[in-house]
Every structure is written in structure tokens, then in C-alpha cells.
Amino acid sequence: xxxxxxxxxxxxxxxxxxxxxxxxxxxxxxxxxxxxxxxxxxxxxxxxxxxxxxxxxxxxxxxxxxxxxxxxxxxxxxxxx
Numbered sequence: 002x003x004x005x006x007x008x009x010x011x012x013x014x015x016x017x018x019x020x021x022x023x024x025x026x027x028x029x030x031x032x033x034x035x036x037x038x039x040x041x042x043x044x045x046x047x048x049x050x051x052x053x054x055x056x057x058x059x060x061x062x063x064x065x066x067x068x069x070x071x072x073x074x075x076x077x078x079x080x081x082x
Contacts, residue, residue, distance in 0.1 A: 017049040018058050025067040025074070039074070046078035 015023070021042055028038040046053070062071040075081045 017045050018054055021045050022061050025070045029067055042074045043078045050080055
């Protein structure tokens with residue numbers, strides 16, 4: 002897909018994994034009360050299930066101290082093992 006024909010134009014796009022991790026952090030910081038953040042996390046996990054880099058997700062979830070939330074979200078999305 003072409004966004005612009007201008008040379009030297011950059012665009013940054015967040016991966017599905019980074020969106021999930023960011024929203025889990027926001028959910029935690031917000032006192033784990035935002036249904037919108039939680040619904041977004043579970044939705045992204047469901048839609049992108051076949052393309053997610055689970056090693057990356059788990060590694061960074063542990064680093065960001067949201068591993069427990071990731072496990073819960075994966076279960077809710079029907080993706081836990």
C-alpha cells in the first residue's frame with residue numbers, strides 16, 4: 002500500500018504485540034478497571050492469533066511486569082495452552 006509518493010517520508014506502525022503490551026500496561030496503571038483497555042487487548046489477541054510472536058509477547062510482558070495479565074487475556078481470548 003502506498004501512503005505517499007514523497008521520498009524520505011517515514012511512518013511508524015505498532016505491531017499487534019506492542020499494542021497488546023501497551024494496553025496491558027495502561028490497564029495495570031489504571032488500577033485494572035478499564036473495560037475498554039481489557040476488551041481491546043482480548044480483541045487484538047483474537048484477531049491476530051495466527052500471526053502473534055508469542056515469545057516476544059511473553060518476554061516483554063515479564064519485563065513490563067504484566068505477565069499475569071497477559072496469561073489471563075490469552076485464556077479469555079481462547080489462546081492459552
